[in-house]
Amino acid sequence: MGELISNTKAENLFWLGRYVQRVYIVLHLLRKYRDVMIDENEGAYHSFCEKLGITDNYASSDEFLHNYVYDKENPDSLISMLTYASNNATLLREEIKSETFSYILLSISHIENCAKDADIDALQTVSDYLLAFWGSVDERMFKREPRNMVKAGKYLEDLDLHVRFDYPHERILYLVDRLEKHAEKEKVIFNQILLYQLKSETLQPDCDKLKVLDILKHLFVVNG
Amino acid sequence: MTTLIEQRDAVNKWLERYGVRFGVYKGGVFHEQLFPFDPIPRVIKRSEWNHIEKGLIQRVKALNLFLSDIYSGKQIVADGVIPEEFIYSSKGYLPQCENITPSKGIYTHICGIDLVQARDGSWIILEDNLRIPSGASYPIIARTITRKVSPHTFEHNHIEENRGYIDLLRKTMDYANVNGGLAVILTPGRYNSAFFEHSFLAEKTGATLVFPGDLTVENEKVYYNGLFNTRQKVGVIYRRVSDEFLDPMAFDKSSLLGIPNVMQAYAKGNVALMNAPGNGIADDKGLCYFVPKMIEYYLHETPLLQNAPTYLPYYPDDRKYVLENIRKLVIKDVSEAGGYGVMFGRDMDEEHLANIKHLIETEPRRWIAQEVIDFIDLEVLEGSGTVLRKADLRAFVLCADEIRVWHSGLTRFAREPDSFVVNSSQGGGFKDTWVEKN
Incomplete structure (x- = not known):
């Protein structure tokens, strides 16, 4: 294995991490929103779309739950996000290893094989596969740089979604701290000025959400 | 064996899990599909294999000597063994490779030789x-998975391990490496039909998978470009990009898949290319006819493996025979590959036959004709039973400090009854190839 990593691979690794983590967190959020939509607020999915910044053209909660998960034509859907993750992973087999890649393929296969009327509950298996994916990243990706790049995507996506969905401030601080510690390992791939600004901004209990999201967008420096 | 067959679904699930696919273009659109696997292996007896192995080593040795000769003195042409026209009119002959001696004199690092077994048992x-x-x-x-799902099958069948191919390939790369630099596998990209294989071999050999644009040439040396202008010298490129696209400065100027000026670095001996550019001259279908003659000419030996009986319309007698017997022959366009350009006389209507005959008369060098070999059928699982299908064997021969034949191979079979076309691009499936242990 070579010591260097190309720009393209660095980007692929970063986006692989982001997409996998996005699916993992979104599944968790979907279970929470599903619970609210049972008998509390049928239209809660409008707020979900707004926070995530995706197009809300669903006519009902049922349509949302179905299309948002299974519709391959919908670029925002869960299956589309997994496909994006797979597209990146396809180019990285020798870096991430076939076993790690297999958990993404298993997730896609599971969703494709789910009954058309399957509820969110049926997707717990996907969450399990994605946790196995991250376990495999730690176990099998023995080269430091690629492992750190895929994790940079993970931590950044984690923080992005926690900010968007208004998680408690102490949780945000924990994620910023984790990201900062990670950035210490691979300084060159993070914009250090933006990292400092991120830390300063998030220290405020009433931090500017839009500003934080904008910083996160530009934090990874090989991201073209 | 029964247990293995019962585990067919389990095998397919594993293949899907690992994304074992190949790409095909249908109507100009790229699709990836699973390569249909049949769990009944082709079994080759040790005595048969020993003969095949010797014959393949002999053949590859002669082909390597031919390439060395043809890109230098061309003694085989001067001595009248091969007509000059067969060299210079071949699309595979690249004048840009004249007088370039590759690392350690090896042209044919990885050879895939296609064989069939006739009904009399000969290969x-x-x-x-x-x-x-x-x-x-x-x-x-397939071997890794079948051993996993049906270990008992392998306790009772004593066959050669086939996963040693990875070590064999890595050693071949290391042997060719000119400077101890980085070993890379150059892929044209994910929309190449064999992309899965490129990424798999990179993973297993520990080579770096590189894409067009990842490599640059400076001062006749090749570098792999890393983040933030870092770079590393490359010593060997196992390239899976065709000759014509390999270097836009030397070949197809419109190529975006190659490495500009890599031929300069190669000519200077600053990087090894596997396989050597220009090898297409030796696997030109028209030249295949001459391989037994090459063995006699270069090695002074009798060929151990025979070609399918082949006619060259270039020679007037052969042309006359082909035109008179076209219905019982298979006609091949020498410039095509992957099962394309192969036509069976018996399947053509009158109009098609007349067209082909005209082309054979006007462009005789473009065609070869072969007797249709009635090669053996192999059992293939279909539904709950088995059917018989035509199958070939692609044997792999690797050249490093010595020539080695991989003790396995890709057995491809036709999916349709009566079809002789086994290529994956044409819908064929594959089997594992078991070689009995000594």
């Missing part, structure tokens, strides 16, 4: 693939 060569033969990864994966 016959169909063609040599000396450019970028693919397919070795599939039997390796």
Whole structure:
């Protein structure tokens, strides 16, 4: 294995991490929103779309739950996000290893094989596969740089979604701290000025959400 | 064996899990699909294999000497063994490779030789693939999976391990490496039909998978470009990009898949290219006819493996025979590959036959004709039973400090009854190839 990593691979690794983590967190959020939509607020999915910044053209909660998960034509859907993750992973087999890649393929296969009327509950298996994916990243990706790049995507996506969905401030601080510690390992791939600004901004209990999201967008420096 | 067959679904699930696929273009659109796997292996007896192995080593040795000769003194042409026209009119002959001696004199690092077994048990060569033969990864994966799902099958059948291919390939790369630099596998990209194999071999050999644009040439040396202008010298490129696209400065100027000026670095001996550019001359279907003559000419030996009986319309007598017997022959366009340009006389209507005859008369060098070999059928699972299908064998021969034949191979079978076309691009499936242990 070579010591260097190309720009393209660095980007692929970063986006692989982001997409996998996005699916993992979104599944968790979907279970929470599903619970609210049972008998509390049928239209809660409008707020979900707004926070995530995706197009809300669903006519009902049922349509949302179905299309948002299974519709391959919908670029925002869960299956589309997994496909994006797979597209990146396809180019990285020798870096991430076939076993790690297999958990993404298993997730896609599971969703494709789910009954058309399957509820969110049926997707717990996907969450399990994605946790196995991250376990495999730690176990099998023995080269430091690629492992750190895929994790940079993970931590950044984690923080992005926690900010968007208004998680408690102490949780945000924990994620910023984790990201900062990670950035210490691979300084060159993070914009250090933006990292400092991120830390300063998030220290405020009433931090500017839009500003934080904008910083996160530009934090990874090989991201073209 | 029964247990293995019962585990067919389990095998397919594993293949899907690992994304074992190949790409095909249908109507100009790229699709990836699973390569249909049949769990009944082809079994080759040790005595048969010993003969095949010797014959393949002999053949590859002669082909390597031919390439060395043809890109230098061309003694075989001067001595009248091969007509000059067969060299210079071949698309595979590249004048840009004249007088370039590759690392350690090896041109044919990885050869895929296609054979069939006739009903009398003899093995016959169909063609040599000396450019970028693919397919070795599939039997390796199939073996790994079948051993997993049906370990007992392998306790009772004493067969050669096939996963040693990875070490063989890595040693071949290391042997060719000119400076101890980085070993890379150059892929044209994910929309190449064999992309899965490129990434799989990179993973298993520990080579770096590189894409067009990742490599640059400076001062006749090749570098892999890393983040933030870092770079590393490259010592060997196992390239899975065709000759014509390999270097836009030397070949197809419009190529975006190659490495500008890599031929300069190669000519200076600053990087090894596997396989050597220009090998296409030796696996030209028209030249295949002359391989037994090459063996006699260079090695002074009798060929151990025979070609399928082949006619060259270039020679007037052969042309006359082909035109008179076209219905019982298979006609091949020498410039095509992957099962394309192969026509069976018996399947053509009158109009088509007349067209082909006209083309044979006007462009005789473009065609070869072969007797249709009635090669053996192999059992293939279909539904709950088995059916018989035509199958060939792609054997892999690797050249480093010595020439080694991989003790396995890719057995490809036709999916349709009565079809002789086994290529994956034409819908064929594959089997593992078991070679009995000594």
